[in-house]
Amino acid sequence: MATIDPPAVIGRRPAPLRIHDPATDELVAEVAQADDHAASRALRELAEAAPRWRDRPAGDRAAGLRAWSRALAEHEEELARLVTRETGRPLREALAGVRAGVEGAAQYAELGLGHRGRRLLGDPDADDVMEPRALGVALVLLPWNDPIALAASQLAACLVTGNVVLVKPSERAPLAVAWAVDLLPEALRPAVRLLQGDGRLGARLVADPAVDVVLHTGAIETGQAIAATSARHLRRTILELGGNDPLVVDGDVDPGWAAAQAASGAFANAGQLCTAVERIVVHRRVAGPFLEHLVRRAEALRPGPPEDRRTTLGPLVDQRHRAMVHGHVQGALASGAVARTGGVVPDGPGCFYPPTVLTEVRPEMAVWATETFGPVAPVIVVDDVEEGLALAAEGRHGLAATVLTNSDRTAREAARRLDVGTLKINAVFGGAPAGAAEPRRHSGLGTGFGPELLDELTSWRVVHRCAAATR
Incomplete structure (x- = not known):
């Protein structure tokens, strides 16, 4: 067991965050929580640094991000293993997440150099331009399920546009993000502070008027509270609040192939992905063989130590989350659903949960109507x-x-009727890396990825310049 005192945490709270390995229940680390004094000091330092950082040449900011991307790449294996220890994500998947962060930091370094304004047609004796300007202090509130991918991409987008950043990792996954921030090159350090803490610290930071923009990835209820607080400050807010993503299987497709897509979407990272398949609608014509293939694929997954590269199903992040997932399943079974496989909490240490396929599901069941965020595939024919x-x-x-x-x-x-940020035809995962999507309804606000994120992180200013009068 280690004691981690992350960079830029000033002061302590009486109860540290206790991080357990979800595969073994072993205590991995105790992390000091920032108190109110630490929060006030970090925000004050960032506010003082903001004008200088905004006025740094864009090329300097981009060069710093390229150096950070290289540093992350050099330590990708260690970072991935730390993600695995604190979240239970299988090492192969954790490494893919770290590499996504490496690519995200490098991508925004280049995109930032091309983020430009435009000249307006006005009086020929005057110059009129629209120019993007940094918003100021950005608060980045991170999720636990893919911490490095989100941290590197969102910090890079904020920094390259001239914003300074206060980052708070999830209290469930503070370790790898702290290390990633510690790898920042010296040129970027004045523009970044990191504070560790739980939801109470997050709420305190969101309520502070020194924050100019909030980026949050997490639960709907938390996002709604952030949006309400930000509205009082007339502050820009970028939210990705999860999904309850459907998979529709038409009757004209190969059922084995469709089951492979469904299994990948429902069971990757034990279902703990924002874009996981949460509910499946299958045409009766192929329902029988589709379910047979899906059950076989679920039962073929191999639970085990996440560090073992042969493991294909890791644990859920903690006991509290497993209880919620199992509660959804048990509620469905009590209301008439049938478990074709899974649905039973296994014996032994850790937070493992079996891949579960449910049939005879009805739309009013919680396992269908809300986001379960676990390896559960509810099916309606x-x-x-x-x-x-x-x-x-x-x-x-x-x-x-x-x-x-x-x-x-x-x-x-489907394109006409499904009002979602991302519609995928014949592929559960994939897509061009620079794609930008805006969640609909309760799934969020704003564009959190792609070149369009740079627009979200800047405001437009019009400059009208005329020649001065001569004597």
Whole structure:
């Protein structure tokens, strides 16, 4: 067990964060929480640094981010192992997340240099330009399920646009982010502070008027509270609040292939992904073989130590989260759903949960209506794809959706009816790396990725310049 005192944490709270390995229940670290004095000092230092950082040449900011990307790449294995220790994510997947962060930092270093304003056509004797300007102090509130990918990308986007950054990792995953911030080159350090703490610290930071923009990835209820507080400050807020993503399987596709897509979407990282498949609608024509293939794929997954590269199913992040996931499953079973596989908490240490396939599911069940965020695949069988699209379109979420079909007509109808930020046809995962999507409804606000994130992190100013009068 180690005691971690992350960079830029000044002061301590009586109870440190206790980080347990979700595969073994072993205590990994105790992390000092920042107190109110630490929060006030960090915000004051950032406010003082903001004008100088904003006025740094864009090329200097980009060069610092390239150096940080290289440093992250040099330590990708160690960072991935730390993510695995604190979240239980299998090492292969954790390494992919770290590499996504490496690429994100490098990408925004280049995108920032191309983020420019435009000249306006006005009086020929005057110059009129629109120029982007940094907002000021950015508060980045990170999730636990993919901490390095989000930290590196969002910090890089903030920094390259001239903003200074206060980052608070999730209290469930503070270690790898602290190390990643500690790898910042000297040129970037004046513009970044890191504070560790739980939701109470997050709420205190969101309420501070010194914060100019908030980026949050997490639960809907937390996002709603952040949005309400930010509204009182008339402050820009960028939120990704999770999804309850549907997968619609048409009757004209190969059921084995469709089951492989469904298993990947529902069980990757034990279902702990914002864009995981949370509910499945399958055409009756292929439902039988589809379910047989899906059950076989679920039962073929190999739980085990996340550091073992043969492991294909890691644990859930902690006991509290496992209890919530199991509660959704038990509630569905009590209301008439059938577990084709899984649904039983295993014996032994850790927070493991078996891949679970549920049939006879109804839309009012919590396992269907809300985000379970675990390795659970609830299935509803429909008689036609139009009924399936209507069912997929229901609910308060609007992050992403997937449709598997050989019909161009069905693909076009899906694009018309599914109001989500990302619509995927015939592929659960994938897509161009620079894509930007804006969540709909309760899944969030603003564009959190791609070149468009740079627009979210700046304000537009018009400069009208005329020649001075001569004597």
